[in-house]
Amino acid sequence: MDQLEQARREIDEVDAQLAALFERRMRAVVQVAQYKKEHGLPIHDPAREEQVLERSAQRIEDPALRPYYLDHVRNRMAVARQYEALLLGQNRVAYQGVEGAFAHIALKNLFPHAEAVSCPTWDEVFSRVSEGDAAYGVVPFENSHAGDVSAVLDLCYNHPELWVVQVYDLPVRQNLLVLPGVTLPEIRHVYSHQQAISQSETFLKQMRLPCTAVANTAMAAKYVAESGDRTLAAIASRETADLYGLEVLVPDINTDGDNTTRFIVISREKPTRGNRFSLLFTVDNKPGKLAAVIQKIGASGFNMESIKSRPMPRMPFEYYFYAELVGDPAGAESEALLRDLDSTCRTVRMLGVYTK
Numbered sequence: 001m002d003q004l005e006q007a008r009r010e011i012d013e014v015d016a017q018l019a020a021l022f023e024r025r026m027r028a029v030v031q032v033a034q035y036k037k038e039h040g041l042p043i044h045d046p047a048r049e050e051q052v053l054e055r056s057a058q059r060i061e062d063p064a065l066r067p068y069y070l071d072h073v074r075n076r077m078a079v080a081r082q083y084e085a086l087l088l089g090q091n092r093v094a095y096q097g098v099e100g101a102f103a104h105i106a107l108k109n110l111f112p113h114a115e116a117v118s119c120p121t122w123d124e125v126f127s128r129v130s131e132g133d134a135a136y137g138v139v140p141f142e143n144s145h146a147g148d149v150s151a152v153l154d155l156c157y158n159h160p161e162l163w164v165v166q167v168y169d170l171p172v173r174q175n176l177l178v179l180p181g182v183t184l185p186e187i188r189h190v191y192s193h194q195q196a197i198s199q200s201e202t203f204l205k206q207m208r209l210p211c212t213a214v215a216n217t218a219m220a221a222k223y224v225a226e227s228g229d230r231t232l233a234a235i236a237s238r239e240t241a242d243l244y245g246l247e248v249l250v251p252d253i254n255t256d257g258d259n260t261t262r263f264i265v266i267s268r269e270k271p272t273r274g275n276r277f278s279l280l281f282t283v284d285n286k287p288g289k290l291a292a293v294i295q296k297i298g299a300s301g302f303n304m305e306s307i308k309s310r311p312m313p314r315m316p317f318e319y320y321f322y323a324e325l326v327g328d329p330a331g332a333e334s335e336a337l338l339r340d341l342d343s344t345c346r347t348v349r350m351l352g353v354y355t356k
Helices: 002-039 046-059 066-087 102-110 122-130 150-158 194-199 201-207 217-227 238-244 289-299 332-342
Strands: 092-096 115-119 136-143 163-171 175-178 189-193 211-214 232-236 247-250 260-267 276-282 303-311 319-326 347-354
Touching: 002 066, 046 066, 092 102, 092 122, 102 115, 102 136, 102 163, 102 260, 115 122, 122 136, 122 150, 122 260, 136 150, 136 163, 136 194, 150 260, 150 303, 150 319, 175 217, 175 238, 189 194, 189 217, 194 201, 194 211, 194 232, 211 217, 217 232, 217 238, 232 238, 238 247, 276 332, 289 303, 289 319, 289 332, 332 347
Parallel strands: 092 115, 092 136, 163 347, 189 211, 189 232
Antiparallel strands: 136 260, 163 260, 175 232, 175 247, 276 319, 276 347, 303 319
């Protein structure tokens, strides 16, 4: 026990030193934020962070400790970015729904210190970011069970001033939420978002429960809680049950046990570094045009992980395409590919740069 206490005392002494160094470091972060504000520089500087990581790796003599230290450094830089965002008034992040929605959960995981800005629609999330009222927006992009969120992809297409700067995969567990003490035979109607209803389709059919789609899972839970009606239930997260005083009557009712929703982070700030990039393009409606684009992507050595098509706004039976490619968007190969595609496509633009 003496050995354990001695080790703990040493850890406490080191922690005290680290706390003082942390405050010193964050005072320097204030100066960095002021300089960035005066010179119009972005908060995130990937090139600088890569240099910091390289130097940090060289400072650790024990190879076994090196990856853990690098994780510590990455977290330290993430905390500094969040503090800079607060200092520069860029700590507002928009999402659709109310507190407890899956988008809100994703937002708090991505931006734990940010001010979450609730919006009634995805369109308003994009508008808030576009107008500068929010620095970022967090919106669902696709689900491993229910597929694409097509309306969000259309908003990406309609907002060329915005970029996708990050993706985040959130494991989704749908639960049947009820007022305290309610039993399954009492339930007559269920409320939730259409995607959550789709994800829980097998359970709902087995129980023969009719459903009504609402704008958000958390809104459904809030409605059930405020109604006081014991015949109503909502499909939503456990976090939402805690927020609105509901109980989880049946957990994990989603059909797909590996149900995951991919969220994207949108920003006005153009990203520069990542190992993936996405494109939006259109081609003439002629034989071989789309095939030529796919062939050029393959010939350039990029793996195309995803391709989707969507109807063009106000142009019946015309389509635009979304493609996600694996590779360095800042490399010479990607620049050459974009030049090549520019001569093949009617329009082409880079939508996002991120790491997965």
